[in-house]
Amino acid sequence: MRAYPSIGGIRTVEDFKSHLASLQLSIPCDVELQTGPTSPLARPISLDGKLIGNRFCIHPMEGWDGTRDGKPSEATLRRWRNFGLSGAKLIWGGEAVAVRHDGRANPNQLLMTEENKSGLAQLLDELVSAHREIGTTDDLLVGLQLTHSGRFSRPNEKTKAEPKVLYHHPTLDARVGIDESFPVLTDGEIREIIDTFLFAVRVANDLGYEFVDIKHCHGYLGHEFLSAHTRPGEFGGSFENRTRFLREITAGVRAVAPKMQIGVRLSAFDLVSYRPDPERGSKGKMGPGIPDVYENYLPYQFGFGVNADRPEEYELTEPRRLLSLMQELDIKLVNITAGSPYYNPHIQRPALYPPSDGYEPPEDPLIGVARQMEATRALKQDFPNLILVGTAYTYLQEFLPYVAQAAVSEGWVDSVGLGRMVLSYPELPLDVISGRVLEHKRICRTFSDCTTAPRNGLASGCYPLDDYYKRTSEATQLKQIKSAKRAALSDKLH
Numbered sequence: 001m002r003a004y005p006s007i008g009g010i011r012t013v014e015d016f017k018s019h020l021a022s023l024q025l026s027i028p029c030d031v032e033l034q035t036g037p038t039s040p041l042a043r044p045i046s047l048d049g050k051l052i053g054n055r056f057c058i059h060p061m062e063g064w065d066g067t068r069d070g071k072p073s074e075a076t077l078r079r080w081r082n083f084g085l086s087g088a089k090l091i092w093g094g095e096a097v098a099v100r101h102d103g104r105a106n107p108n109q110l111l112m113t114e115e116n117k118s119g120l121a122q123l124l125d126e127l128v129s130a131h132r133e134i135g136t137t138d139d140l141l142v143g144l145q146l147t148h149s150g151r152f153s154r155p156n157e158k159t160k161a162e163p164k165v166l167y168h169h170p171t172l173d174a175r176v177g178i179d180e181s182f183p184v185l186t187d188g189e190i191r192e193i194i195d196t197f198l199f200a201v202r203v204a205n206d207l208g209y210e211f212v213d214i215k216h217c218h219g220y221l222g223h224e225f226l227s228a229h230t231r232p233g234e235f236g237g238s239f240e241n242r243t244r245f246l247r248e249i250t251a252g253v254r255a256v257a258p259k260m261q262i263g264v265r266l267s268a269f270d271l272v273s274y275r276p277d278p279e280r281g282s283k284g285k286m287g288p289g290i291p292d293v294y295e296n297y298l299p300y301q302f303g304f305g306v307n308a309d310r311p312e313e314y315e316l317t318e319p320r321r322l323l324s325l326m327q328e329l330d331i332k333l334v335n336i337t338a339g340s341p342y343y344n345p346h347i348q349r350p351a352l353y354p355p356s357d358g359y360e361p362p363e364d365p366l367i368g369v370a371r372q373m374e375a376t377r378a379l380k381q382d383f384p385n386l387i388l389v390g391t392a393y394t395y396l397q398e399f400l401p402y403v404a405q406a407a408v409s410e411g412w413v414d415s416v417g418l419g420r421m422v423l424s425y426p427e428l429p430l431d432v433i434s435g436r437v438l439e440h441k442r443i444c445r446t447f448s449d450c451t452t453a454p455r456n457g458l459a460s461g462c463y464p465l466d467d468y469y470k471r472t473s474e475a476t477q478l479k480q481i482k483s484a485k486r487a488a489l490s491d492k493l494h
């Protein structure tokens with residue numbers, strides 16, 4: 001099986017640039033980092049008069065570590081505290097908070113209820129007070145990500161899928177254990193879900209969150225609306241119907257919380273679903289990802305931002321239309337991501353080491369980084385007035401700051417979003433902006449344990465690099481789970 005060069009083995013920025021050139025990737029990369037208040041990454045962004053103090057954003061990241069009734073635990077509070085200490089001035093939602101119990105992605109996901117209000121207030125307070133320790137909070141913008149997990153709901157048991165789907169999907173239905181006879185959500189049920197989003201918006205507003213993210217990414221409900229081409233009725237078919245969910249929630253927000261900003265985290269493109277190639281597993285490793293069979297379903301109608309004739313490629317016509325619509329709706333904050341961690345993780349979070357339910361990378365993960373960066377650049381060119389956050393920078397490792405600086409100064413993106421990197425090394429943005437040398441031992445190497453752990457019923461966290469998790473009994477359990485999986489794969493091959 002093909003192994004891709006590890007970024008950790010590349011010594012200098014020049015070597016990294018040569019490596020990018022050898023892969024024919026157009027990822028921009030500066031050779032020297034600038035520091036000081038006028039440096040590209042330290043320059044503020046203005047949002048309706050409010051300044052967002054720098055160009056780093058923390059992506060939402062949940063930990064599967066809330067209480068069963070949806071309140072934050074000590075580990076949740078610690079993660080939000082770390083987000084505050086990161087130095088990033090845009091906090092995109094903290095983590096996915098379910099608007100109702102049946103839309104939770106796991107039984108430990110945070111849940112918006114009357115009883116959980118004080119927990120959500122505590123999270124904001126923890127983050128803001130941590131940030132105050134390192135600087136002013138006047139230029140900090142914090143939002144809350146609101147979600148319904150739709151097809152990927154597992155509200156009651158970690159191992160039991162309880163999907164809520166908008167339409168039947170040729171490859172994803174089987175993955176959540178349903179077939180054509182399974183009922184899709186009715187228009188009436190969708191309206192009830194919209195009402196729960198608006199309840200959540202009201203609470204977020206009362207608690208002092210400055211924006212809400214109406215999540216439209218990663219295969220969850222909001223994202224599924226955008227690809228509901230085959231659904232009849234008011235919420236499917238035409239572009240107008242597939243965006244009704246977003247439009248109705250937006251109108252509701254304007255009515256219940258007129259001062260609240262709205263953000264949308266959007267899987268701006270998707271590809272078909274992938275699985276490990278059973279023919280090419282080796283030495284305890286899964287096979288590299290290959291697309292599920294889609295040839296019988298062409299033109300492909302089951303994705304958003306997918307090329308209908310060649311669904312292994314993306315296509316931005318409809319995403320552009322959606323961004324135009326967002327502008328009309330006065331939505332100014334858009335966080336661009338792609339695909340889904342469930343069915344094409346190499347698109348969504350490029351990694352050298354796959355999570356246990358994934359597959360070996362089918363491409364150099366840098367190609368995955370470049371794909372997201374290039375799509376974001378194309379959208380930024382057409383929508384200069386939107387504030388666009390970019391995703392998938394973690395895999396760049398030591399070279400992340402150099403690429404981030406170039407991407408911002410060359411206008412590819414407004415704010416560089418960080419996911420996994422802040423789990424292993426929360427203060428990276430602050431270190432970069434202050435011109436400090438990076439701590440190499442804390443750099444995320446995309447081991448994927450933070451995804452493998454929750455896929456196997458454990459809380460998420462950076463088990464390999466974060467002492468808080470390293471010493472837990474879950475770390476030992478995780479090692480056992482991984483070696484059992486490797487052994488099972490080796491047995492299969494003999």
Ligand SMILES: Cc1cc2nc3c(=O)[nH]c(=O)nc-3n(C[C@H](O)[C@H](O)[C@H](O)COP(=O)(O)O)c2cc1C
Nearest residue numbers: 059060061062095096349392393394418419420450
């Ligand atoms: C442990 C973990 C939890 C995540 N939780 C969320 C979430 O709650 N909401 C969301 O939109 N994305 C979530 N993501 C995706 C990240 O926000 C981000 O898109 C992804 O990790 C790619 O960015 P990166 O390359 O910087 O890691 C999660 C990712 C990880 C690894």
Ligand code: SF4
Nearest residue numbers: 444446447448450462
């Ligand atoms: S477990 Fe740690 S090193 Fe591995 S991908 Fe997650 S954050 Fe990165």
